[in-house]
Amino acid sequence: MKFTKMHGLGNDYVYVNCFKETVENPSEVAKYVSDRHTGIGSDGLIMICPSSQADFEMQMYNADGSRGEMCGNGIRCVGKYVYDYGLTDQTSISVETLGGIKYLDLNVVEGKVASVKVNMGHPGLKACEIPIIMDEGREQDPVILSPIEVRGQTYQMTGVSMGNPHTVVYLENVQGMAIEEIGPAFEQHERFPNRINTEFARVLDRRTVEMRVWERGSGETMACGTGACAVAVASILNNYTENQVTVRLLGGDLEIEWDREADIVYMTGPATTVFDGEIEI
Ligand SMILES: N[C@H](CCC[C@H](N)C(=O)O)C(=O)O
Numbered sequence: 001m002k003f004t005k006m007h008g009l010g011n012d013y014v015y016v017n018c019f020k021e022t023v024e025n026p027s028e029v030a031k032y033v034s035d036r037h038t039g040i041g042s043d044g045l046i047m048i049c050p051s052s053q054a055d056f057e058m059q060m061y062n063a064d065g066s067r068g069e070m071c072g073n074g075i076r077c078v079g080k081y082v083y084d085y086g087l088t089d090q091t092s093i094s095v096e097t098l099g100g101i102k103y104l105d106l107n108v109v110e111g112k113v114a115s116v117k118v119n120m121g122h123p124g125l126k127a128c129e130i131p132i133i134m135d136e137g138r139e140q141d142p143v144i145l146s147p148i149e150v151r152g153q154t155y156q157m158t159g160v161s162m163g164n165p166h167t168v169v170y171l172e173n174v175q176g177m178a179i180e181e182i183g184p185a186f187e188q189h190e191r192f193p194n195r196i197n198t199e200f201a202r203v204l205d206r207r208t209v210e211m212r213v214w215e216r217g218s219g220e221t222m223a224c225g226t227g228a229c230a231v232a233v234a235s236i237l238n239n240y241t242e243n244q245v246t247v248r249l250l251g252g253d254l255e256i257e258w259d260r261e262a263d264i265v266y267m268t269g270p271a272t273t274v275f276d277g278e279i280e281i
Contacts, residue, residue: 001281003033004081005040005274008073010222010251012274013060014042015081018049029281030061034218040279043218046074048081054094054101056082062217066195070099070163072118072225072254072267079104080113080271099163113271120226120265123233123258124161132159132167133191143167144237150185158234162265165216166197166230170240174202174212183214199227203240210248222251229265232256 001023004015014033016023023029023045030045032038044062051057058078060071075095082088083106091106103119124130128139134146143159148167157167167186171177177200186198194216201211211231213224228247235241236258244257254269 001029002276002278003040004085004276005042006077006081007272007274008076008223008225008251008269009249009254011073011224012042012222013044013046013071013074013077014040015077016045016047017081017085017087018047018059019087023047023281026059026061027065027067030063031065032281033279034063040277043215043221044068046071046078048078048087051096054096055088055090056093057096060097062215063219064217066217067098068164068217070097070102070226072120072162072227072229073223073269073271074225075102075104075118076116076225076267076269076271077273079106079116079118080273083108083113084273097163115268115270117266117268118225120162120229120267122263123229123265124163125159125233125237127159130159130161130165130167130196131193132165132196133193142237144234148189148191150182150189158237160230160233162226162229164197164226165192165194166199166227167192168199168201168231168234171200171202174200174210177212179212179214179220183220187214187216197224197227197230199224199231201231201235203235204248206241207244208246208248209235209241212250223249223254225254225267225269228254229256229267233258233265236260
């Protein structure tokens with residue numbers, strides 16, 4: 001199977017051009033290629049496929065083989081791949097995902113895509129949209145600074161769906177936290193029927209938030225595009241920041257804007273190609 005290794009701010013995936021390649025069991029392939037010792041090494045597998053509803057389709061699988069509805073860093077790399085590898089000559093493209101059709105504007109520098117602006121669509125704020133289990137009768141309510149007990153400690157969480165499920169928790173000490181203990185406890189918590197991506201955030205000023213993320217199905221990653229959108233939406237909802245936010249991740253910064261009038265979130269950031277390869281599957 002031919003593949004291309006790419007990343008968005010260090011959130012790395014194995015990309016397969018399914019106009020040319022066929023992946024029989026993507027969940028198993030994702031687990032195999034993701035292993036950083038016995039495989040290629042990645043946070044998961046992303047397949048670039050034909051679509052009847054958009055220019056392309058993105059199918060995304062986490063390192064544990066589970067399917068993600070959407071991937072922000074991944075979709076920017078999809079935009080870069082299809083332009084740089086000649087599948088399109090357009091710089092405005094649409095990509096079908098399980099989280100809906102996303103619209104991308106490609107920023108081309110010296111003939112190659114350097115960065116991408118993505119219309120990430122509407123954030124989902126109702127408990128039932130994320131989903132997060134709440135008390136009877138509160139399924140339609142937003143989840144804003146709502147208490148949850150994890151490993152004997154109570155946290156205030158703000159839930160956001162970006163097509164995939166997120167919950168944002170604000171902490172004083174993000175860099176020093178024991179994410180490998182707290183992250184899985186959130187991911188597997190009974191109040192998240194589809195599991196959850198958890199962002200641990202600290203507001204630096206009214207335009208800047210730092211975060212770390214424990215991703216559903218991949219663990220801590222260097223960056224999470226949908227997670228950065230969730231952090232920006234949560235920070236704006238809680239009036240911690242303005243509507244344009246620089247989200248500072250381990251791998252670098254993403255620029256997020258929530259157009260409240262249109263209720264659309266925009267994410268702008270880089271996409272990087274590392275190498276092309278071939279692997280026996
Ligand atoms: N782990 C996520 C999918 C990848 C999201 C992340 N890598 C991004 O850039 O948005 C999930 O299961 O919902």
